[in-house]
Amino acid sequence: MSSQSQFQIKCIWDIRLTTAKVGMQLVIAAVPSKKHRSTAADRKAKMSVDFLNNDSVSVTTGMFQVRPATEHRRFTVDLNWDPRMQKPSSDNLRILLPIPKQCGQDMPWFNGSCYAVSAVRQSMADATDSVGGDAQLASFSSMAEISEFIAANTARLNEFPYRRPLSLRQPVRLGMFLNASAATVLTVVRSDSGCVLKSEKLANISATGREKGPCLSLRVTESDRAVVEFGDCSSPMLSLLSFPDTARSVPSSAAHCSGSELATLLDRLQSRFADAESSP
Structure with missing residues (x-):
């Protein structure tokens, strides 16, 4: 020895x-x-x-x-x-x-998925590396869906079994990005050619602070109104995570993009974002 x-x-x-x-x-x-x-x-x-x-x-x-x-x-x-x-x-x-359709004491259920807020503040790349398996940074299809999620989260206080809602007063990072040149919202997916940013047809996503960066975050006001904001992808921030409440028939771990892959995509996106913002 x-x-x-x-x-x-x-x-x-x-x-x-x-x-x-x-x-x-x-x-x-x-x-x-x-x-x-x-x-x-x-x-x-x-x-x-x-x-x-x-x-x-x-x-x-x-x-x-x-x-x-x-x-x-x-x-x-x-x-x-x-x-x-x-x-x-x-x-x-x-x-x-997690219990299907209930999730956990501090994990609300919404539309077939469980939600949680990350334990530490991280950059987008580090947050991506921290999650795995069926977990991912949360994304939504519309402002209406975001409002429904917030309502479901708040209702936990008044509905049996009376559980604590997620604290969303401070911004939480989403798995969504702004393509400033085309004014569309993007999500990251793995294709046969590697990790790519995919344009999504999202209804009525309105956000503020687009001059700060292409990464989206969500916070809730004292009146329970959703505020979606753009920000710097490298800034440390808590993340909103989601995963299906029942296991998928096909494991999704292979579909995950690494933080370094995402960082490369975001560097390119940030450059295009800066060019679009500086254009007259």
């Missing part, structure tokens, strides 16, 4: 899901403790989630992964660190089995 391995501390938890039903989702999220809200990874303990089907996830602050529970009913959580050089992990690992 090497001198280095003698100082390594390793903990392993073996977790088995006994209540997983067909179609049920498994959510695994890394939530930083209240005393440690930094996303810096230096000098921190290493944690991973390893499933028996050879799927594996490296746990990073803000991670939000959604997998089909029946295919991931048994897994281990590995934590190891060198106390001479590293601190124990400041992340709390949250494991949740």
Whole structure:
């Protein structure tokens, strides 16, 4: 045994899901403790989630992964660190089995999907890397749909089982972008040729602050009115996340674009955006 391995501390938890039903989702999220809200990874303990089907996830602050529970009913959580050089992990690992059409205590259900707000503020690229499986940054088809979502979220306070709504007073990032040159809204998708920005026919999406950047965010006023704004894609911000309340028949993890792929697309979009804004 090497001198280095003698100082390594390793903990392993073996977790088995006994209540997983067909179609049920498994959510695994890394939530930083209240005393440690930094996303810096230096000098921190290493944690991973390893499933028996050879799927594996490296746990990073803000991670939000959604997998089909029946295919991931048994897994281990590995934590190891060198106390001479590293601190124990400041992340709390949250494991949740959302109830279809109800979701969770702090996850509202709307139109077949569960919604959550990310645990940390991140750039668009970092937020994209933090989500996986069936999870994605939320998007909407119209201002009417956004208003319906806000109404459903607010109604949680007054409808059984009386759960706390998401806090949307501060802006949350959406998975939607502005194509300033064509005045259309874009979403990111993976095609045969790689990740591309796809133009969407969205009804009555009106937003303010387009001079700030092409990334859309949503906030709710004290009177429960939706405000959609454009902003800088690199600015740290909380994200609104969504995932289907029942597992898809075809895994969607392969359809995810990485943060670096998205960053390249957004750099090009930002350049076109700046050119369009500076044109007379």
